[in-house]
Amino acid sequence: MTIKLKTPISEEEIRNLKIGDTVLLSGVIVTARDQAHKLMVEEKPEFIRPYLKESVVYHCGPVVRKDENGNWQFVSAGPTTSAREEPYQSIVIGEYNVRGVIGKGGMGPKTAEGLKKYGAVYFHAVGGAGTLIANRVKRVLDVFKLEEFGTPEAFWVIEVEDFPLVVTVDAHGNSMHKEILEKSSKIAEELINKNV
Amino acid sequence: MQLKEAFLELIRRAATDLPPDVEAVLQKAYEKEDDNTPAKNVFATILENVKLARKQSTPICQDTGSLVFYIDYPEGGKERDYRQAIEWATVEATNRQYLRPNSVDPVTGKNSGNNLGVNAPYIHFHQWDRDEVRVRLLLKGGGSENVGSQYKLPHPPLNAGRDLKGVRKVVIDAVKNAQGLGCAPGTIGIGLGGGRDTSYSLSKEQFFRKIGQRNQDPELARFEEQLLEELNQLEIGPMGFGGKTTVLDVFVGKQARHPATYYVSVSYNCWAFRRKTMTIKNGEVRYDD
Structure with missing residues (x-):
């Protein structure tokens, strides 16, 4: 079953999600990669606060273009590897009341703790599905730090519609990544020891 | 022109037009997965994305x-x-x-x-x-490049010696370690022999083969088929969500090695091959x- 969610998202909605749930997300979200996360932890800027409250951070460095009217458009915008934000993520979630993080590859124990403590989840997007996800971005509302950080690292405030996601770390400490790693490691060990 | x-x-x-052999094997992988699973949904999204990118001429x-x-x-x-x-x-x-x-x-x-x-x-x-x-x-x-790895045989932690049995062990280990991080299901290029540099280079050149195109050496062709079957038993699945397809294909290339060295390089190509x-x-x- 597919669950439809729209930002702003309540803590109750988030705590109802469990790993393996398929979600279609709509509403306003914010892209942020390495430089943006560092800034949010070190300087706690106010400009991004209203967009992040009860909303979602998306680990993404998009390909963008300007249309003939001078408006930004997303061309290709799949997720990037989330592990790089592990040192910052939990602090960002707490500081800005974030309800979810979108990326790929999952995150570590510090983030899992933060998700549990503050009531947030990790959503996994389909890596490589750049064009499809860009088509689900209906509008670019604003961009911050574009000059300073460059296109991939800027904060892009975007409105999405039916962004396809899977919950892989929930607000109760469960992680699909941990489960699959344990299961596949056991199978790998058996295969390796088979000595064919 | x-x-x-x-x-x-x-x-x-x-950048915009996925080769038809890759699209066909992704379609097969989609059909294999059970309905209403994250794996099935991932393949549906991938296939829709491939068609959109081709139509729109976007990456x-x-x-x-x-x-x-x-x-x-x-x-x-x-x-x-x-x-x-x-x-x-x-x-x-x-x-x-x-x-x-x-x-x-x-x-x-x-x-x-x-x-x-x-x-x-x-x-x-x-x-x-x-x-x-x-x-x-x-x-x-870049994400898939980060999960590539190189082994030096013998590799005692896995009891892997200097033969195809040893190669098999380290390749299983490499794909297990990659999990979904290289945007699984990946295509695996393997280089046997050479120096450290030429070993990686050979593993990457394998990516110019088409899906299903086996090595001309019958022994290596059988080895590729065996690895393909065994790696898909790992059930890592698309994006590491679990599922029946963990790798799309396995290509092995060999070159002469120095008597003292035996390198096995494993290059991982994301599904967007x-x-x-x-x-x-x-x-x-x-x-x-």
């Missing part, structure tokens, strides 16, 4: 990778001419958003903004006896996958 424009079209095709993935060219050219061809045409086409492809700027100086941290840099794009030149030029292009994503070929003969340009 001018040479530089032929290169631009080659890059456009590579399949926003990470348009590093550009690696292999050029075979006839006697009398000038490497400088090809290099200049490639550089023009790369800058133009970036301007047209077929490519994301992906060339960063490791010392200053500066992104050149146009995909040019020292050894970027990387070009392997080779002169041959035919009267045509063959250009092969691979767009290699972007390769294209162009042949130029008598001024006519032909594109192939």
